Amino acid sequence: MTEYVLRRIAYFVAVLFVVTLVTFSVALLLPGDPALAYIGEANMRDKTMYETMRKELGLDQAIPVQYAKWLGRALRGDLGRSIRTREPALEGLLARFPVTLHLTAMAMVVALLIAVPVGILSAVRPNSNADRAGTVLAMSGVAVPDFWLGIMLIYAFSVWLKVLPPSGYVPLSQGLWPSLLSMVLPALSLGMAFSALVMRQLRSSLIEVLQQEYVLAARAKGLPESRVVGRHALKNALIPVVTVVGLQTGRLFGGAVVVETIFALPGLGRLAADSIFFRDFPMLQGVVLILALAVLLANLLTDLLYAFLDPRIRYG
Amino acid sequence: MDSLGRIAVHPRPTTTAAGRRDLTRSRRLSAFLTRTLRTRGAGFGLVVVAVVLLLALGADLIAPYSPYERQQTGVLAAPSPVHWLGTDQLARDVLSRIIYGTRTSVQAGVVSVGFALIAGVFMGLLAGYYRGWVDEVLMLLADALWSFPTLVLALAIAASLGPGLTNAMLAIGIVFTPVFTRLVRGQTLSVRERDFVMAARAIGARPGRVMLRHIWPNVTAPIIVQASLLVASAIVVEAALSFLGLGIEPPAPSWGSMLKGGYQYMQQALWLSVAPGVAIFVTVLAFNLLGDGLRQALDPRLWRQGES
Numbered sequence: 178m179t180e181y182v183l184r185r186i187a188y189f190v191a192v193l194f195v196v197t198l199v200t201f202s203v204a205l206l207l208p209g210d211p212a213l214a215y216i217g218e219a220n221m222r223d224k225t226m227y228e229t230m231r232k233e234l235g236l237d238q239a240i241p242v243q244y245a246k247w248l249g250r251a252l253r254g255d256l257g258r259s260i261r262t263r264e265p266a267l268e269g270l271l272a273r274f275p276v277t278l279h280l281t282a283m284a285m286v287v288a289l290l291i292a293v294p295v296g297i298l299s300a301v302r303p304n305s306n307a308d309r310a311g312t313v314l315a316m317s318g319v320a321v322p323d324f325w326l327g328i329m330l331i332y333a334f335s336v337w338l339k340v341l342p343p344s345g346y347v348p349l350s351q352g353l354w355p356s357l358l359s360m361v362l363p364a365l366s367l368g369m370a371f372s373a374l375v376m377r378q379l380r381s382s383l384i385e386v387l388q389q390e391y392v393l394a395a396r397a398k399g400l401p402e403s404r405v406v407g408r409h410a411l412k413n414a415l416i417p418v419v420t421v422v423g424l425q426t427g428r429l430f431g432g433a434v435v436v437e438t439i440f441a442l443p444g445l446g447r448l449a450a451d452s453i454f455f456r457d458f459p460m461l462q463g464v465v466l467i468l469a470l471a472v473l474l475a476n477l478l479t480d481l482l483y484a485f486l487d488p489r490i491r492y493g
Numbered sequence: 494m495d496s497l498g499r500i501a502v503h504p505r506p507t508t509t510a511a512g513r514r515d516l517t518r519s520r521r522l523s524a525f526l527t528r529t530l531r532t533r534g535a536g537f538g539l540v541v542v543a544v545v546l547l548l549a550l551g552a553d554l555i556a557p558y559s560p561y562e563r564q565q566t567g568v569l570a571a572p573s574p575v576h577w578l579g580t581d582q583l584a585r586d587v588l589s590r591i592i593y594g595t596r597t598s599v600q601a602g603v604v605s606v607g608f609a610l611i612a613g614v615f616m617g618l619l620a621g622y623y624r625g626w627v628d629e630v631l632m633l634l635a636d637a638l639w640s641f642p643t644l645v646l647a648l649a650i651a652a653s654l655g656p657g658l659t660n661a662m663l664a665i666g667i668v669f670t671p672v673f674t675r676l677v678r679g680q681t682l683s684v685r686e687r688d689f690v691m692a693a694r695a696i697g698a699r700p701g702r703v704m705l706r707h708i709w710p711n712v713t714a715p716i717i718v719q720a721s722l723l724v725a726s727a728i729v730v731e732a733a734l735s736f737l738g739l740g741i742e743p744p745a746p747s748w749g750s751m752l753k754g755g756y757q758y759m760q761q762a763l764w765l766s767v768a769p770g771v772a773i774f775v776t777v778l779a780f781n782l783l784g785d786g787l788r789q790a791l792d793p794r795l796w797r798q799g800e801s
Binding site: 191195199204316317328432446450453 | 640
C-alpha cells in the first residue's frame with residue numbers, strides 16, 4: 178500500500194509539472210502585449226517606460242528562462258499581479274476560491290440527494306415504471322446544458338414563482354438560510370449532469386451486487402429487504418460510485434465558469450471569464466492552474482480512497 | 494463474428510464472388526442496425542441525428558427566412574403562424590436562426606471530434622505499440638491535458654487563439670484528444686500481444702504497417718462509440734464558448750450565442766431562451782442515445798442486456 182501511495186504521489190507531481198508547462202504556454206499565446214497592458218494606453222508611446230516594464234516582467238528573456246522564473250515564483254506562492262486590479266493574483270484567487278468551493282460542494286450535495294434515492298429505487302425494481310422514470314431523468318440530466326438549465330430555473334423560480342433570488346451570492350457568514358437560498362438554483366443547474374451520471378452508475382453497480390451470492394445468503398437468513406440493500410449491497414455498490422464522484426469533480430469546476438456567470442457569483446469561474454475579457458493573463462493563468470490543481474488533487478484522493486476501499490489494490 | 498463483434502450472417506449462394514460479398518455486407522449492416530436500434534431510445538437518437546444533419550446540410554433550402562434579415566413584424570415578436578418561433582431582439586426570425594445554428598453546432602461537433610480522433614488515435618497507437626518512454630511521455634501529456642476542467646482549458650485555448658468558430662473547434666479538439674489517446678492506447682496494448690500481430694512483425698512488417706493494417710481495424714469499435722458521445726459534449730462546449738463570447742462571432746447564428754443574446758430578454762420574450770436550449774438539449778440527447786445504441790451493438794458482452 179505504501180509503495181502504491183508513493184508511486185501515485187510521484188505521478189501526481191510529474192503530471193502537475195506538465196500542467197504548469199501547459200498553463201504557461203497558454204498564457205504566452207494570449208494575444209496582446211502584457212507590458213503594454215500594464216503601463217496602460219496613456220503611456221503607450223513612452224518607450225523607456227515600456228522597456229522598463231518589459232524588463233520588470235522578464236519579457237526580454239528567453240522563453241525557457243521566463244518559464245523557470247515563473248515556476249520558481251509560483252512555487253513560492255507568487256503568481257504575479259493582476260493587470261486589471263493590480264492586486265497580487267494569488268490574493269484575488271484565494272478571495273474567490275471559497276465561492277467556487279461552496280458552489281461545487283452544494284452542487285455535489287444536491288446531486289447526491291437526487292441521485293442516491295433514485296438510483297436505489299431504479300436498481301431495486303429494474304424495468305419498473307419508477308426505473309423508467311429514473312432512466313428518463315438520467316438521460317435528460319446528462320443532455321441538458323447547465324447554463325440553459327440555469328436560465329430556465331431563474332425563469333421558473335425567480336421571475337414566475339418569485340420564491341428564490343435570481344442571482345447574487347450570500348456568504349455563509351451572513352446566515353445559513355439566506356446563503357442556502359442564494360445557492361439552490363446555481364447548485365441545481367451545476368449538479369444535474371453530475372447527478373445523472375451518479376444515478377446511472379449506482380443503478381448498474383447495485384443491480385450487479387444484488388445478484389451476488391452473499392446478497393442471496395442475506396435474504397435467505399430472512400433479513401428485511403431494506404437491510405439487505407442498505408447494509409449489505411449498498412456498501413459494495415458504492416465503490417465504483419466513489420470513483421465517478423471523484424473523477425467528475427473536474428467537470429463541476431469547469432461548469433462553474435458559465436453557472437457563475439449566469440448567477441453573478443463572484444467565484445473562480447466568473448474570474449476566468451472576466452480575465453479573458455480584460456486580457457488579464459496573470460489572473461487567467463492563476464485560475465487555470467488552481468482549478469487544474471484542484472482536479473488533480475481530487476483525482477489523487479479518489480485513487481487513494483479507492484485503494485483503501487478495495488483490498489485488491491491495498492494489498493496488491 | 495468479425496473484429497467489430499458483429500455476427501457474420503451466412504449468405505445465400507449467389508453466382509459471383511462480388512455478389513456474395515455485397516450480400517454479406519448488406520446483411521451484416523442490417524444485423525448491426527437492428528442490434529443498434531434494439532436499445533431503448535436509439536431509434537429516436539438515429540432519427541433526430543439524421544434530421545439534424547439534414548437541417549445542417551439543407552439550411553439554405555429549409556429555413557423560411559434569412560438568418561440575418563430584419564423582419565417586418567418588428568423586434569421580440571411572439572411566435573405566430575408567420576414566425577413559428579417569433580423574432581429576436583434584432584427582429585430576425587428565430588426559427589431560421591435555429592436551423593442555420595444547426596450547421597454551426599454540427600460543424601463544431603464533427604470537426605473538433607475529428608481533430609481529437611486523429612490526434613488521439615495517433616498518440617494512442619504510438620504509446621500502446623512502442624510502450625516504454627514513448628508511452629510514459631505521451632500518457633503524461635494526456636493526463637496533464639485531462640486534468641484541466643474541460644471548459645476551462647477550452648476557454649483558455651480559445652482565448653489565446655482569439656474568438657471564432659475555427660479556433661473554438663481547435664480548442665475543443667485539443668481538450669478531447671486525451672480521451673481517444675487513453676482509449677486507443679489501452680486497446681493497442683491488448684491487441685499487440687495477439688498472434689496475428691506477432692505474425693505480422695515476425696515476417697518483417699514495419700511498425701507503421703503493423704499499426705495501421707493490423708492493430709487499427711481491431712480498435713475501431715470503442716472509438717466509434719466514444720466519438721458519437723463526444724460529438725454531444727463538443728456541441729455543449731461550443732455552445733458554452735459562444736455563450737461566453739468565444740465561439741462563432743455575431744451575427745453568425747449559433748445556439749450558444751442565441752442563448753446569450755436572448756436570456757437578457759427573458760421577461761419579455763421567453764422563446765428566445767427556450768428555442769436554442771431545446772435545440773441543444775434534443776441534439777445532445779439524440780447523440781447520447783445513438784452512442785448508447787452503438788455501444789450495445791458493438792460490444793457482444795452487452796447484447797443480452799440491450800435486448801432486455
